[in-house]
Amino acid sequence: MYNIGILQLTQNLDDAVNGFKQGLAQQEIAANFHYLNADGNIDLLPDLAIALAQQKVDLIFACSTPSAQAAIELVEHIPVVFTPVFDPVGSGLVNSLALPGGKATGVAGMVPADAKITFIQRLLPAARTLGILYHVNDSNSIAEVENFRKLENSTFTLIEIPIHEAEELSNLPDLLPINLDVLFLPIGRIVEENFATIVYYTDTINIPVITSHAPNVPAGALGALVANHHQLGVECAAKAKEILSGTMPASIPVDTVKIPEILLNDFAAQNLGLNLPADLVAEAKEIFE
Template identity: 30%
Template structure:
């Protein structure tokens, strides 16, 4: 009887141990709540798409808002002072990870913390903006993705020559207070010079100045080129209105702006760029250091043409022009 009792006790202990083990395993599978801070410089479709792609990548990896992910999103409304205030707030709230979207927001966050892991996306020149030490070895607590495909600007500028062969002068609107825009414009001017086109520049400080800037180029420019500039892109409809009224072909720095009503760009999907950044975030959450993750770039580059915009801007599309393009606005 004593032997039977001993066996029963052992059996109960084994069952309890098994239960405890199962509970421990499910506790491991249920990921701890991650506090994610997001600072976005301004709202427009490209930056929104990058943010959405980032969150989607986290969800695919098992991190979902309302379950094990707390998202604290802020829009700086194109204001540098707002960027610094929000960045300091996200740091004070002890975020586990901060995503900064666009250069001004990234600079503000990087200045605010050396301890919290920081990811950036939609950045033209991470090294020039003093966000990382190098693209291959970022160093410190920061890494992310750049939206500068090495061939994007050159290909878009070359397409001006191809699609609008009579064009001589290219009007460029940008905010010279945005470091990313200055870099993009310098690259565009270099590409224009190489094919014998003249750049006609006009600058803005706020989105409310964009329409007037576009109007000031009428009669001085044969086509418009809008770089990846947050101020101008956030008010892109103002440029489109002028382009449509005056039949001025409009080329842009990214394909989301083509979908909004401009004519053409060699671009990529910002949603995909955001997803790449989100996968980096998963690696960091699960133990990898930002300094160990090289800066990423867009992988796919394609010509995007808006058929409806071509009609409104007085461009006659041919099968040859569209054969290698993704056509939208049909």
């Protein structure tokens, strides 16, 4: 019987935890779970990680980048399996995806930028100008913006819309270029916490919003291409089994999202005067109305 710690930033990641537990059961791994949740307070995570270490856990399953960072900073050499971390290399969790090199591995949660571009093209075939609204101090947002910059794409003109403070969003109509066809929101705390403000203003000027944060779709975004957090948790369980069987996490490659899911909002489409493409409707995991 293993002792496994679960370090979670928010309840929004419950699906990953449930998938991880299901995956362990499928792997026939019996475990006692020590579960600690920071309820969104990042500052609590280091102390919660210490509390898990004091429970003598054999492994920590860390949900979110800050959770994983707090876990690997423990002086104890407790292996860490993480998800749905967007940028494991850029956040300092691993040296590379192929060869992590430390005491952590896992499954990254960022859907590749080229897949998102293709999704936006399919959803909005007439769009030509794509804006990316992001907070300049959010590492996850910066990572995704950089991935978009690297793409050679002839369909969209890419316009970056950086913000430094949440208060700037109250002036969003002045920040958005007049010729904008669609606004993309990378994952990021400031943007997510102020999504209601963003969608209020974009609705008034009839700009569709595509997001990286799944809960934004039922809240008014037109669509998203996202990872299935439950499946990420299941895949993390397989890595946990390797570690518990004696393999060092340093040599276990970090996986990436294999089959992203389509989320659509038909109510938002109707408000924008758009018809959701039939092929995307057929492929969608969920359509909100």
